[in-house]
Amino acid sequence: CEIVDFSMLDRDWKKLAFLLANRVIEIHSQAGFYYRVRVPRFGRGMLLHPSSSEVYVCGEGEEVYRLNLEHGRFMAPLVTKSGAGGGNNCLAVNPVNQLVAFGGEDGVIEAWDPRDLSRNKAAGTLKIGAEITSMSFDSKDGLNLTVGTGAGQVLVYDIRSSKPYVIKEQGYGLPIRSVKMHQDGEHIVSCDAKSIKAWSRAESSKNLFAVEPKADVNHLCLVGYSGLVIAAAETSRVLSYYVPALGLAPRWCSFLDNFTEELEEGSSKTGNSTVYENYRFVTMDELKKLNLEHIVGTNLVRGYMHGYFMDLRLWRKAQEAAEPFAYEQYRKQKIKDKIDEERSSRITTPQRARKVKVNQKVIDEALKKAQRKKGGAAKAATAAVTDDRFKAMFEDDVFKVDEEDARYRRLHPQDDAPAVDEGDVDSDLEVEEEEDIPDPMQLLQDDERGLRAVMDSSEGESEVEGSADEERSRPISQPRLYGIKADRSGSKSDNTSAVRIAKGIKTSASRKESSRRKRESRMTLGERVKPR
Numbered sequence: 001c002e003i004v005d006f007s008m009l010d011r012d013w014k015k016l017a018f019l020l021a022n023r024v025i026e027i028h029s030q031a032g033f034y035y036r037v038r039v040p041r042f043g044r045g046m047l048l049h050p051s052s053s054e055v056y057v058c059g060e061g062e063e064v065y066r067l068n069l070e071h072g073r074f075m076a077p078l079v080t081k082s083g084a085g086g087g088n089n090c091l092a093v094n095p096v097n098q099l100v101a102f103g104g105e106d107g108v109i110e111a112w113d114p115r116d117l118s119r120n121k122a123a124g125t126l127k128i129g130a131e132i133t134s135m136s137f138d139s140k141d142g143l144n145l146t147v148g149t150g151a152g153q154v155l156v157y158d159i160r161s162s163k164p165y166v167i168k169e170q171g172y173g174l175p176i177r178s179v180k181m182h183q184d185g186e187h188i189v190s191c192d193a194k195s196i197k198a199w200s201r202a203e204s205s206k207n208l209f210a211v212e213p214k215a216d217v218n219h220l221c222l223v224g225y226s227g228l229v230i231a232a233a234e235t236s237r238v239l240s241y242y243v244p245a246l247g248l249a250p251r252w253c254s255f256l257d258n259f260t261e262e263l264e265e266g267s268s269k270t271g272n273s274t275v276y277e278n279y280r281f282v283t284m285d286e287l288k289k290l291n292l293e294h295i296v297g298t299n300l301v302r303g304y305m306h307g308y309f310m311d312l313r314l315w316r317k318a319q320e321a322a323e324p325f326a327y328e329q330y331r332k333q334k335i336k337d338k339i340d341e342e343r344s345s346r347i348t349t350p351q352r353a354r355k356v357k358v359n360q361k362v363i364d365e366a367l368k369k370a371q372r373k374k375g376g377a378a379k380a381a382t383a384a385v386t387d388d389r390f391k392a393m394f395e396d397d398v399f400k401v402d403e404e405d406a407r408y409r410r411l412h413p414q415d416d417a418p419a420v421d422e423g424d425v426d427s428d429l430e431v432e433e434e435e436d437i438p439d440p441m442q443l444l445q446d447d448e449r450g451l452r453a454v455m456d457s458s459e460g461e462s463e464v465e466g467s468a469d470e471e472r473s474r475p476i477s478q479p480r481l482y483g484i485k486a487d488r489s490g491s492k493s494d495n496t497s498a499v500r501i502a503k504g505i506k507t508s509a510s511r512k513e514s515s516r517r518k519r520e521s522r523m524t525l526g527e528r529v530k531p532r
Helices: 257-271 284-289 311-321 327-344 360-372 376-381 387-395 405-412 439-457 490-503 508-520 525-528
Strands: 003-007 018-022 025-027 032-038 045-050 052-057 063-068 073-079 088-093 098-103 108-112 124-127 132-137 144-149 151-158 166-169 178-181 187-191 196-202 206-210 217-222 228-233 237-243 280-281 299-303 307-311
Touching: 018 045, 052 088, 088 132, 098 132, 108 132, 108 525, 144 178, 144 187, 151 187, 178 217, 187 217, 196 228, 237 284, 280 284, 280 311, 284 307, 307 311, 360 387
Parallel strands: 132 178
Antiparallel strands: 003 018, 018 025, 025 032, 045 052, 052 063, 063 073, 088 098, 098 108, 108 124, 132 144, 144 151, 151 166, 178 187, 187 196, 196 206, 217 228, 228 237, 280 307, 299 307
16 A cells, blocks of 8 residues: 555654555564554544654544553544644654644644643644745754745744744745755755755755656655755655755765865866856857946956856846747747758759869769758768858869879879870760670571682682671670780880770770771671682
8 A cells, every 4th residue: 555654653764654655654664564553534644752662643633643652552642722623744852941832724823742642732823824835843942943844835833922933935836745944954965756855944945956857756855964855756766965054964864075086186187166057158249239238347246267257147138138029039040940951851953063262072072972861961071161261272273172282183083094185085975885796596597698708709600699688686795805915115105095995985996997807797797708
């Protein structure tokens, strides 16, 4: 069953009492479950009164039940006026005078003295006017009472007065779930479901510590005089925070003090001991644009380096007065950026490379990369080309890329091949077609006809009867191999021609040789041996 509240019955964890949601109190020892007893009504809070060895349970109704651990039975309940309006939500024990205080939904606090219960009457009553959700006494002198309300306020009372001398707003307007007074008697730690704050009674407006956990906070616990704050939240792990301003770390985790000392030493060495929070750095030109140059020399700005630090709230007000339509311009710019980003993902026509004085090849390659990519990757590919900071790279000859440099050739080995003259190569640079190789059987038949024709013409008996059949079967494609001969003379034209042949590029000489071979492949043997 769900645990509503629990209390330690000894100085350590070996004896515990749990208040369950099904109106049951379970007592556990070091070995585990020990005893179970049922409460007449549903409980909301429970604690141990050390001097009388009684467990007080408050909840629905005006009765507060007392379980005496020495006798092992319930004692006569306390009938309170604070719970008459819906029950008591919380209770607290004064560690100095042992008074027990109960806080109810109707905003009334009653303090009872367990030493004299014969009168069946409260020792004192305090009316607050708001639902009371949490209470805590000062353990130093017992004269201060801290009360958390359902309206999100923390009130600090002197038990000798009916008016609070400190009122602290938690900030969210949610009910205060837990409030604890530090054992130094000066600092208070409070929490609601969204935030935890530590502050001083003397300066309640300043927070020594403020944190907003990701999960809702249910309860707080302070570890003695130390600065360790433990919070129970809607998570599987217990949250823990160390606040050096509240005190030193406990003995069992003293290494936390070493961490804080190292952080302080590091900040002092780097000169970051002064932290400017909620401040804006502005230059003199910005102050002139905001019409605030007259505040130089006053307490509103503080000189630093080549400008000034000014309060962020003052800067925002001045910005709104100087540029009342700045937000509209910012909104239009955001909409324009969003539209441009969506347009960049669409199919667009290829960009034309702009003509520059130096390093034209760099721009061409950047645009080719941008055309192959989309979105942000395309912008990144052309960032260096379109950025004005690199404008001199395409205008000044000092930044020209030397393609003959040895380092450039090592990084770009594909550019080491010699160039081919345009006049010696076709405009489309088409690769030479493979030769058509006729069928061998067809060639033998043509050779026989050619021999007969030659014999008949030599004897004068008849003329050559016909030419060979023009039709050929489908040619067989074979790879063409080329050999590059070493040039002994070392002339540049021969080397270039050899490279052209190796690449399969047509030149004027290769075209003539190719056409001659094709004509001979279609001739018969008689036509070949016939004198020209």
